[in-house]
Amino acid sequence: MEKAIIVSNVTKKYKLYHGTKERLLDLITPKSYGDDFYALANVNFEAEKGDIIGFIGTNGSGKSTLSNIIAGIVPETSGSVQVNGQSALIAVSAGLKNDLSGRDNIELKLLMLGFNKKQIKELEPEIIEFAELEKFIDQPVKSYSSGMKSRLGFAISVNVDPDILIIDEALSVGDKAFAEKSLNKMKEFKQKGKTMIFVSHSLGQMKEFCEKILWLEYGMVKDFGTVEEVIPKYEEFLKQWKKMSNQERKEYREKGIERQKEVLFQKN
Numbered sequence: 001m002e003k004a005i006i007v008s009n010v011t012k013k014y015k016l017y018h019g020t021k022e023r024l025l026d027l028i029t030p031k032s033y034g035d036d037f038y039a040l041a042n043v044n045f046e047a048e049k050g051d052i053i054g055f056i057g058t059n060g061s062g063k064s065t066l067s068n069i070i071a072g073i074v075p076e077t078s079g080s081v082q083v084n085g086q087s088a089l090i091a092v093s094a095g096l097k098n099d100l101s102g103r104d105n106i107e108l109k110l111l112m113l114g115f116n117k118k119q120i121k122e123l124e125p126e127i128i129e130f131a132e133l134e135k136f137i138d139q140p141v142k143s144y145s146s147g148m149k150s151r152l153g154f155a156i157s158v159n160v161d162p163d164i165l166i167i168d169e170a171l172s173v174g175d176k177a178f179a180e181k182s183l184n185k186m187k188e189f190k191q192k193g194k195t196m197i198f199v200s201h202s203l204g205q206m207k208e209f210c211e212k213i214l215w216l217e218y219g220m221v222k223d224f225g226t227v228e229e230v231i232p233k234y235e236e237f238l239k240q241w242k243k244m245s246n247q248e249r250k251e252y253r254e255k256g257i258e259r260q261k262e263v264l265f266q267k268n
């Protein structure tokens with residue numbers, strides 16, 4: 001099988017500062033200020049060409065960070081990501097420039113993807129039509145609702161016909177009719193054998209659409225397998241999590257962070 005994505009030992013570290021002073025001191029002095037925070041810790045995972053993989057996990061588990069790294073929007077701190085093909089990320093407002101109009105954003109994104117002027121002029125009407133932005137297309141994106149931004153992002157990304165499509169919560173905003181139209185477009189991509197990554201909190205959408213699931217927890221891979229294998233385990237976990245008291249949740253979190261430290265320590 002041909003590999004579409006190979007993520008090897010990927011770690012993403014953010015610095016958390018207590019205020020601007022600490023941030024500045026960290027920049028201008030040799031001493032290190034602020035706390036290290038690991039959004040991803042030594043993540044390994046591979047997607048075959050044509051795989052449709054859902055990323056699941058509770059809030060802050062690292063789903064968006066990983067999808068942004070695969071899409072090339074955010075750099076990894078260490079490890080490597082190999083992507084065979086052109087990827088496009090659809091997230092609410094991902095990569096959109098707020099001060100530019102919808103039309104200028106389309107042109108900019110296409111230019112950055114290497115399309116020429118003629119190709120851009122050809123694609124533009126299709127994108128505008130798909131986005132259903134009509135008279136708003138020449139207004140600055142900062143005046144758009146989150147649904148409008150998401151529609152624009154989705155319309156650009158699906159119309160550039162990427163080899164790898166990464167969809168981050170794009171279907172959770174906007175109206176039902178648009179979500180349905182988008183899902184149909186994704187099914188079309190599925191039939192064409194494209195590789196897709198789907199980030200969503202909706203397990204219903206995951207079950208309907210994905211074949212494999214990557215479950216992230218505290219920035220680590222908790223499980224990776226077929227939908228049938230992983231979703232029931234995750235549903236069971238959510239049931240337990242809901243039953244936990246605040247103290248139990250705190251202990252669970254502390255154990256998770258402890259595990260994360262072990263994983264990072266093993267690596268280094």
Ligand SMILES: Nc1ncnc2c1ncn2[C@@H]1O[C@H](COP(=O)(O)OP(=O)(O)OP(=O)(O)O)[C@@H](O)[C@H]1O
Nearest residue numbers: 014015037039057058059060061062063064065066
């Ligand atoms: N730029 C940043 N600076 C500092 N911390 C960040 C940054 N971006 C993300 N994080 C942190 O990294 C962790 C993982 O975030 P991420 O958005 O990847 O999670 P997620 O699983 O997509 O969450 P959600 O389901 O809530 O969207 C979170 O704790 C988040 O606060």
